[in-house]
Amino acid sequence: MSARAMQHAIPHLRGRVRAGVALAPLTWFRVGGAAEWLVRPADAEDLVTLLAGVTPGMPVTVLGAASNLIIRDGGLPGVVLRLGGAFGEVVAEADGVVAGAAALDVTVAEHAAAAGLSGLEFLCGIPGSIGGAVAMNAGAYGSELRDVLDWAEVATVTGLVRLSAEALRLSYRHAVLPEGGVVVRARFHARPGDAAPRMTEIRAAREATQPVRARTGGSTFKNPPGQKAWALIDAAGCRGLTRGGAQVSEKHCNFLLNTGNATAAELEALGEEVRARVLDHSGISLDWEIKRLGVAA
Template sequence: MRHDEPLAPSTWFRVGGAAETLVRPADADDLVALLRDLPGTVAVTVIGAASNMILRDGGIAGVTIRLARGFGDITVETDGIVAGAAALDVTIAETAAAQALGGLEFLVGIPGTIGGAVAMNAGAYGTEVKDVLDWAEVATPAGLKRLAAADLRFAYRRAELPPRGVVTRARLRATPGEAAAIAARLHEIRAAREATQPVRARTGGSTFKNPPGARKAWELIDAAGCRGLRIGAAEVSEKHCNFLINTGGATAAEIEALGEEVRARVLAATGVALEWEIRRVGRPA
């Protein structure tokens, strides 16, 4: 447990303030005890790899929980993978491929950890977590619960967790297959992501959800003339305009303001109100 712990260096955008109190639980029992004993008036924020998040410049009040050591194990089973919440999505995809287990290749295209992927029903390249999840174990103030996929009421980029629930591990279904074919699909997704997304920039992944209908968020942003738009050192990516970039020295306020400017221009140009996919947490400066 640390107080006034800087978080910006560990976020993908490299921006934001400190956690008032940062807790790294040792294991699931430790996490349950924390949730049980915290007063209900204390705010709780859970962060993983901080790959899909704008951490505001004023930091995070209350208790911030980060799962790391003790939550990263990956176990291979005959027809699936059991992974701790802190296991990286890309590592799970690579582990499955190495064992000739197919169906999880899409995870190589999702930055972050499987805990966050479950909590937001992350998806890429035609597959979402809900399509492969058997169950997730969730720590709550009342104890550890194992929830089936149906219990989480998955929708587009969201899941319904119990109040103050924190995903601790999950089981993902996979299908035994040809190792070469699975490896080829993994390479195909990785190459497509490299070619179309600013993966080497300080970014936070897809900024806005794709709205209902045929047009994707990036198409609407492009149509509104926002490609390359800047506020301070924050920029709409020229490579993929549903990505915001910290070009160097941006503040969280600049990045968030740029996102809101994009939303306003898209609404004015197309009549579509884009919804944030990136989580925005904490207090303004």
């Protein structure tokens, strides 16, 4: 599709629309191709305008903090949606926190702690933003979003809807959103208490056990029922396994690393090799937790 035709396919917005934007610098892995169109809506109303007015059938991909994502080397066709600005507000209330979808999980935990609220400490151990955390029912250190979520506001083609945690049917690393819906903000309940000790404990545990300073995407595979993915990977002899510039972390083998010059194809192929070795060794099929999106080069 030509640039002129694509411009007609995207409604007029108050936010920013750019063509051919490199996405690798926006992702934690630092790999992947370009967005055909990168769109940054000005606010929730602008986002609804986009969803309602974009040409039917055009791909719309939401890019949050891109912490658990491999964008393939051929890039992402259609519209890539990046929320920021007005979507990043965090407000502490007497018994909870309301946070925009672009707010980082750790920022929400810090706001709650500063307000003398506890119960959201686990968020400081989850890389990413609130929109993605709600969409995948993110969890760590014994807690999940469904344990603390009151409601989420979701932009749809017909407007904003507020859905309860029950309505989202949250399950392990999954939420049921309206078709084409985009989380714009959420509310989490909390209780009075000192969150600092638990947050210090979580941060120390992450530093000691995870490659937090590497180019990585967090946990690569979901934990099978009753199992730990890292233990299955280790038992299959995959710790430190490499393919090109991609490596299975030696520190935590459920993490893939870009050691400096990996391609998205190498990371994904290494993940598939790990899955094959684990299946051969244990008979258990690992499911990807990291999303892989876009077109292969």
